[in-house]
Amino acid sequence: MKLQTKLTLFNAVSKLVIVLLFVALLPTLIQNINRNYTDNRLRKQQDKVIQTVRKNGIKYYITNDEGYGSYTLLKEEYVSMDIVPFHDRLDTIRNERRIVEGDTIQYRILSHTFVIGKKNYLLEIGKSVSTIAETSGPLQSLAFEVLLGMILLTILADLFYSNYVLRPLGQIIKTKLVGAKFPHFKKYEKVQTSTSDFEYLDSSINRMMETIESTFQKEREFISNASHELMTPISILQSKIENMFSIEEVSDEQKIRLLEMQRILNRLKSITKTLLLISQIENEQFIREDTVLVTDLLNEVYEEISIRLQEKNLTFEIDVPFHVHLVKVNKFLLFNLFFNLVNNAIKYNVESGSIKITGRREKNNLIIAISDTGIGIKQEQLPHIFNRFKKFRQSMQQDSFGLGLPIVKSITEFHHIRVTVLSEEKVGSTFELNFPEEIIEG
Numbered sequence: 001m002k003l004q005t006k007l008t009l010f011n012a013v014s015k016l017v018i019v020l021l022f023v024a025l026l027p028t029l030i031q032n033i034n035r036n037y038t039d040n041r042l043r044k045q046q047d048k049v050i051q052t053v054r055k056n057g058i059k060y061y062i063t064n065d066e067g068y069g070s071y072t073l074l075k076e077e078y079v080s081m082d083i084v085p086f087h088d089r090l091d092t093i094r095n096e097r098r099i100v101e102g103d104t105i106q107y108r109i110l111s112h113t114f115v116i117g118k119k120n121y122l123l124e125i126g127k128s129v130s131t132i133a134e135t136s137g138p139l140q141s142l143a144f145e146v147l148l149g150m151i152l153l154t155i156l157a158d159l160f161y162s163n164y165v166l167r168p169l170g171q172i173i174k175t176k177l178v179g180a181k182f183p184h185f186k187k188y189e190k191v192q193t194s195t196s197d198f199e200y201l202d203s204s205i206n207r208m209m210e211t212i213e214s215t216f217q218k219e220r221e222f223i224s225n226a227s228h229e230l231m232t233p234i235s236i237l238q239s240k241i242e243n244m245f246s247i248e249e250v251s252d253e254q255k256i257r258l259l260e261m262q263r264i265l266n267r268l269k270s271i272t273k274t275l276l277l278i279s280q281i282e283n284e285q286f287i288r289e290d291t292v293l294v295t296d297l298l299n300e301v302y303e304e305i306s307i308r309l310q311e312k313n314l315t316f317e318i319d320v321p322f323h324v325h326l327v328k329v330n331k332f333l334l335f336n337l338f339f340n341l342v343n344n345a346i347k348y349n350v351e352s353g354s355i356k357i358t359g360r361r362e363k364n365n366l367i368i369a370i371s372d373t374g375i376g377i378k379q380e381q382l383p384h385i386f387n388r389f390k391k392f393r394q395s396m397q398q399d400s401f402g403l404g405l406p407i408v409k410s411i412t413e414f415h416h417i418r419v420t421v422l423s424e425e426k427v428g429s430t431f432e433l434n435f436p437e438e439i440i441e442g
Contacts, residue, residue: 004166011158015151026143030136035108038132039093042110045125049079050114058116075100076128078107084122089113095129108132168193169201176205220279227276234269238262274403281333281410288415290331291441294324294368297331298357301338305346313352320359324366325441329415337411338370340404341431345372348429364437371430377423385421415439 052060061068061081071078078100090111097104107126114121168191175191188210191202241262244250250258280286298318309316326334345355353373360367377385386409408431412419416436423429 003169004162007162007166008155008159012155015155019147019151022147023144026140027136030139030143033139034132034136038108038127039110042093042108042125042127045079046110046112046123049081049123049125053114053116058119058121062121071100075103075105076131078124078126080124082122084113084120086115086120088120088122090122098126106130165195168195168198172198172202172205176202176209220282223275224279224283227272227279230272231269231276234265234272238265238269241265271403274407277336278403278407278410281407281414284414286330286333286414288328288330290329291325291327292329292331292334294326294359294366295320297326297334298338301335301342304339305342308343308346309355312346312349314346314349315354317354317356319356320368322359322361323442324359326435326439327441329439333411333414337408337433340408341370344404345370345374345429348372348374350374353428362434364440366435366440367432368435369430369432371428373428376425376427376429377421378425379423382421382423 049061062083065083067080067082069078069080078098090113093108093110095106096109098107098109099105106129108129109124109126112123114123171191175186175189179186188206191198193199193202241258244258245255295318298320302316302318306316342355342357349355349372355370355372358369358371386405408419411417412433416439418434418436420432420434421429422432
């Protein structure tokens, strides 16, 4: 899962938790708000009544020591004033029941006593609790809708901002890692970002790439120079051994040993040539200016290697039912590519088995598959079959050079051909070559 997706999910989930918590607490919050608002309103009404009493006198409400009472038509609010014993002192706001015209109603009641002259008066101002609760529902809905809208806006803002902030990271991955052609890297281009962490990551990857490229360049130069230098003494030794065969004093036993030495020298020469070829490919010492017809190329490979097919009584079939030219390629390398794959198909095939080369078009690409009925490759070995060093160690145990597939890999990378392998033990292997559109004509 991408980092941006993770951050967006975390933000969404965390905000959802906040919303659920807020929704759970919302009724209590609304009730507290309503209660505080009602209490403040009752206090203001109390102040207004007291001011009226001070201005107009107590007789404005109390006449002949008779209590005063007034309530609205629906009994939602009421105001009352009575004379109470002098020792009664109240200044409270609480919920209580009152009986008004035979109806028992729950009120939020402000009770306040005050002294005028030598008499103690009790002022009560009440508001129906049911009336207060009527506003709670709409307030809760409104609060929930506003909160939900804010949450959605913040999620969108988080998504936009995380996309903006993490964009340099995506560019680093895309251009510096995924887009890099290992071990040939492009010229360093600094990723534009204001995030110091990404700047450090970008520069660190660049330093690592430079180190890798430098190391591989030295390795390629060493292989090239070593292979080239080894060819001369090997050729001299071969000539000397061949000359020794013509000497009459050399016994038959010595000639057998000379043959063994000659066979070892041939192996050494083949390995040196192969290493030199790989080095030349990786150093891009070949040019791509040939145009070849695929079927002609495959037929040339067949003619070159047909004698080996007979040794194992193998059937060979080419099923490429169209005429496709490959342009801007190196014919010598492509011949080596198919030769090595067919040679492996023969080497690891069973007696009286078969080899089939098929071709098909997928969109604008060309797919050529080389299938055999051989011994197959173990699944754990598949990821390493193109590794020249690992294969080389195994092949030494198998008395084989094991450099055919590394050559295949180098040639496909040189031509931007994608190679995939499907294999099953005791069933066979299929190597698929996916030729890109830019080198296909016809």
